[in-house]
Amino acid sequence: MLELYGKTLSSRLLLGTAQYPSPAIMAEAIRASRTEIVTVSLRRETAGAGSGGGFWSLIRSLNVDVLPNTAGCHSVKEAVTTARMARELFATNWIKLEVIGNPDTLQPDVFGLVEAARILSDEGFEVFPYTTDDLIVAERLLEAGCRVLMPWCAPIGSARGPSNPDALRSLRGYFPDTPLIVDAGLGRPSHAAIVMELGYDAVLLNTAVAKAGDPVRMASAFADAVDAGHAAHEAGLLEPRDMAVPSTPIFGKAVLT
Numbered sequence: 738m739l740e741l742y743g744k745t746l747s748s749r750l751l752l753g754t755a756q757y758p759s760p761a762i763m764a765e766a767i768r769a770s771r772t773e774i775v776t777v778s779l780r781r782e783t784a785g786a787g788s789g790g791g792f793w794s795l796i797r798s799l800n801v802d803v804l805p806n807t808a809g810c811h812s813v814k815e816a817v818t819t820a821r822m823a824r825e826l827f828a829t830n831w832i833k834l835e836v837i838g839n840p841d842t843l844q845p846d847v848f849g850l851v852e853a854a855r856i857l858s859d860e861g862f863e864v865f866p867y868t869t870d871d872l873i874v875a876e877r878l879l880e881a882g883c884r885v886l887m888p889w890c891a892p893i894g895s896a897r898g899p900s901n902p903d904a905l906r907s908l909r910g911y912f913p914d915t916p917l918i919v920d921a922g923l924g925r926p927s928h929a930a931i932v933m934e935l936g937y938d939a940v941l942l943n944t945a946v947a948k949a950g951d952p953v954r955m956a957s958a959f960a961d962a963v964d965a966g967h968a969a970h971e972a973g974l975l976e977p978r979d980m981a982v983p984s985t986p987i988f989g990k991a992v993l994t
């Protein structure tokens with residue numbers, strides 16, 4: 738079981754709610770993913786066309802927790818204000834904190850992120866920070882009050898998969914007791930399995946499911962891959978070896994002379 742800020746979860750997949758072909762397909766994909774947490778971008782959903790009451794009642798009908806997201810915020814002030822609005826709207830202290838530093842790569846402004854995380858943690862928020870895989874930034878976020886870390890594995894929407902597995906492995910090694918969730922950049926179920934095999938606690942994804950040819954089947958495929966990767970990690974993976982090791986016992990083999 739996974740515990741995030743005191744909430745116990747059986748699913749290790751968190752799913753975004755943007756970019757689906759239709760609300761009905763989004764709902765089916767959420768069900769197929771077996772997720773218990775969906776992210777909702779406050780700015781996108783309150784400002785966007787086609788949102789409103791229908792969207793919220795659909796989300797509510799799915800019996801999942803909502804993790805409001807400060808997606809699209811480019812400054813500390815904007816992110817903090819959006820988080821405060823989200824708390825009012827969703828009646829939750831949870832906030833997925835994004836402070837975007839670059840409009841092309843959508844990479845986090847890690848300095849602004851730490852500052853905003855400190856402000857929000859001091860106000861009683863339970864912060865899920867979208868960060869890079871940098872170890873020092875991770876330490877600063879924990880010092881700022883975060884009890885979960887969400888490093889990227891590649892830029893949002895890129896579908897590239899883990900571009901620096903060594904950095905992810907290093908974060909896992911340094912923070913064995915902190916829930917670590919890979920957020921952003923996963924493109925395939927095998928990418929999700931890879932990060933789960935590294936010992937990550939969960940993954941958060943959106944684009945690879947929402948933009949798939951069949952989002953519902955893809956959601957189910959990701960759910961299976963997350964479970965498989967987690968089970969493999971728990972089962973104890975064999976370390977790669979330089980030399981061959983016979984896998985077939987030779988006792989009893991016929992001796993030819």
Ligand SMILES: CC(=O)[C@@H](O)[C@H](O)COP(=O)(O)O
Pocket residue numbers: 752753754776806833867892893894895896920921922923941942943944945
């Ligand atoms: C949905 C969300 O919260 C974002 O962090 C992001 O959209 C996830 O990244 P991908 O879209 O690359 O999966």
